[in-house]
Amino acid sequence: MIDRSPLHIQRDVLLAMLIRELKTRFGSLKFGYAWMMLEPIIHVTLFSALFYFRGGEMYPGIPTPLFILAGILPWLCFNKCVTLSLAAVSANRGLFNYRQVRPFDAVLARVVLEFAIFLVSFVVLFAAFTWVGIHSPFNDIMAFLALFFLFFVFCLGISLLFCVVGERYPEAAKLIPVLMRPLYFMSGIFFSLEHVPPQYHNYLSWNPMLHVIELFRSACFTQFKGFYADSGFIVIFTIFSIFFGLLIYRVNWVELVRSK
Amino acid sequence: MIEIQGLTKSYRTGRRRNYLFRDMDAIFPSGKNIGILGRNGAGKSTLLRIMGGIDYPDAGRITSNKTISWPMGLSGGFQGSMTGRENATFIGQVHGFWGKQRRRLLEQVEDFAELGDYFDMPVKTYSSGMRSKLAFGLSIAVHFDYYLVDEVMSVGDAHFRAKCEHVIEEKKKTSNFIIVAHSMGTLRKNCDIGVYLSKDGIEVHEDINTAIAKYENTGKQNSSNVKKLPV
Numbered sequence: 001m002i003d004r005s006p007l008h009i010q011r012d013v014l015l016a017m018l019i020r021e022l023k024t025r026f027g028s029l030k031f032g033y034a035w036m037m038l039e040p041i042i043h044v045t046l047f048s049a050l051f052y053f054r055g056g057e058m059y060p061g062i063p064t065p066l067f068i069l070a071g072i073l074p075w076l077c078f079n080k081c082v083t084l085s086l087a088a089v090s091a092n093r094g095l096f097n098y099r100q101v102r103p104f105d106a107v108l109a110r111v112v113l114e115f116a117i118f119l120v121s122f123v124v125l126f127a128a129f130t131w132v133g134i135h136s137p138f139n140d141i142m143a144f145l146a147l148f149f150l151f152f153v154f155c156l157g158i159s160l161l162f163c164v165v166g167e168r169y170p171e172a173a174k175l176i177p178v179l180m181r182p183l184y185f186m187s188g189i190f191f192s193l194e195h196v197p198p199q200y201h202n203y204l205s206w207n208p209m210l211h212v213i214e215l216f217r218s219a220c221f222t223q224f225k226g227f228y229a230d231s232g233f234i235v236i237f238t239i240f241s242i243f244f245g246l247l248i249y250r251v252n253w254v255e256l257v258r259s260k
Numbered sequence: 261m262i263e264i265q266g267l268t269k270s271y272r273t274g275r276r277r278n279y280l281f282r283d284m285d286a287i288f289p290s291g292k293n294i295g296i297l298g299r300n301g302a303g304k305s306t307l308l309r310i311m312g313g314i315d316y317p318d319a320g321r322i323t324s325n326k327t328i329s330w331p332m333g334l335s336g337g338f339q340g341s342m343t344g345r346e347n348a349t350f351i352g353q354v355h356g357f358w359g360k361q362r363r364r365l366l367e368q369v370e371d372f373a374e375l376g377d378y379f380d381m382p383v384k385t386y387s388s389g390m391r392s393k394l395a396f397g398l399s400i401a402v403h404f405d406y407y408l409v410d411e412v413m414s415v416g417d418a419h420f421r422a423k424c425e426h427v428i429e430e431k432k433k434t435s436n437f438i439i440v441a442h443s444m445g446t447l448r449k450n451c452d453i454g455v456y457l458s459k460d461g462i463e464v465h466e467d468i469n470t471a472i473a474k475y476e477n478t479g480k481q482n483s484s485n486v487k488k489l490p491v
Contacts, residue, residue: 002355002356002357002361004356008356009356012353012354012355012356012358013354015353016350016353016354019349019350019353020339020342020346020350023341023342023346024339024341024342027341027342094336094337094338095337096314097314097330097331097334097336097337098314098330098337098351098354098355099312099313099314099330100354100355101354254316257315257316258315258316258317259271259306259309259315260271260272
């Protein structure tokens with residue numbers, strides 16, 4: 001056995017888990033890693049086609065495919081984090097026979113991987129669209145990176161919470177994917193809050209994913225105004241998310257692993 | 261040394277709680293091989309897994325300054341769609357083997373497990389014997405101060421079993437074993453200290469033979485209560 005510090009062990013386990021997740025998810029497929037682009041491409045094509053036949057742009061000055069791309073990528077990332085973390089404990093139970101691997105590592109590896117997929121798909125698909133002539137000047141790369149980091153913490157907190165929920169309250173775990181469906185339509189993937197009559201803003205703007213997507217669009221496109229996007233709300237929501245995620249995980253993790 | 265303080269562990273059986281250990285204390289001195297015996301359901305495997313840091317008690321703690329292995333020959337952590345090599349790589353990486361050390365580990369496992377081309381095939385194509393060989397090879401290749409053995413000390417065909425026994429004899433020079441087994445021969449051959457888990461609690465015997473005698477005695481008393489069938 002090699003003598004390692006706790007931080008060193010954490011790093012080793014995270015890297016090993018990442019490699020393992022990549023191999024099991026994409027490794028055995030032909031063109032393996034290209035498949036992770038498939039889902040965003042399908043969404044973008046479908047909605048672009050829909051709006052093309054309806055005529056006009058979704059948002060003035062921003063090509064429709066790019067507008068959808070900037071909305072669908074954060075959403076898919078969030079959706080995957082939620083659904084994968086609900087099953088993270090049961091799917092990795094065999095690994096808990098190695099004392100270094102705990103549910104935290106399983107969740108962290110999955111969230112890190114989803115964000116890596118998010119970033120790679122974003123860069124590749126944006127470049128691909130620019131190459132075929134669909135382009136828009138990029139607004140603010142620093143704002144994008146800051147938001148990316150914030151969103152990562154946001155998703156990590158929620159995933160830690162949901163890995164506990166998924167294992168301890170399987171009934172609630174069945175409900176959450178069902179709730180994700182309406183949330184998909186309310187998160188501004190193919191609209192902006194500016195398109196919605198103001199009397200509905202009170203209700204819709206409670207949804208943090210809507211703000212995340214609006215903020216991503218403001219970071220990406222100079223033409224996007226993002227009047228109603230509230231970065232303060234997202235910062236506070238992220239702090240709450242990671243605080244409660246870590247707290248609930250810390251209270252419950254032994255209960256997740258041990259035999260009962 | 262492994263020290264157990266105030267260990268309590270229970271399982272829910274229907275509406276009741278069934279206690280395996282209640283506020284149990286024990287000290288296992290260094291440099292001794294430990295045999296754990298008791299009837300089915302007495303908590304032998306649970307104790308083994310708690311000592312290995314894999315399972316957790318309801319209360320109490322285990323302290324040790326030694327490294328303790330995962331249960332020897334365990335194949336539950338393998339991912340079926342990954343090859344034997346990939347699975348071995350993962351377990352090596354978790355234990356801190358990267359780069360050159362990882363390569364050496366893989367060579368050792370490949371050499372010991374004798375899987376041939378199957379080492380680069382998905383584990384789901386393995387027979388159960390091949391899985392055990394891979395798992396055993398991995399256990400052998402990573403060094404620990406204590407190895408946990410849950411019944412499985414040798415796997416595979418006669419030739420491979422002999423090889424396992426030989427390598428365990430070698431290991432005994434540098435490491436110790438904590439063994440759960442129902443075979444008294446295995447325990448007598450491999451252990452110094454005997455831990456007997458009974459309904460009344462835990463007994464640590466300095467000599468494995470006294471623990472075995474105690475266990476077999478209790479067994480006899482129980483079997484004398486069985487009504488003899490008319491011939």
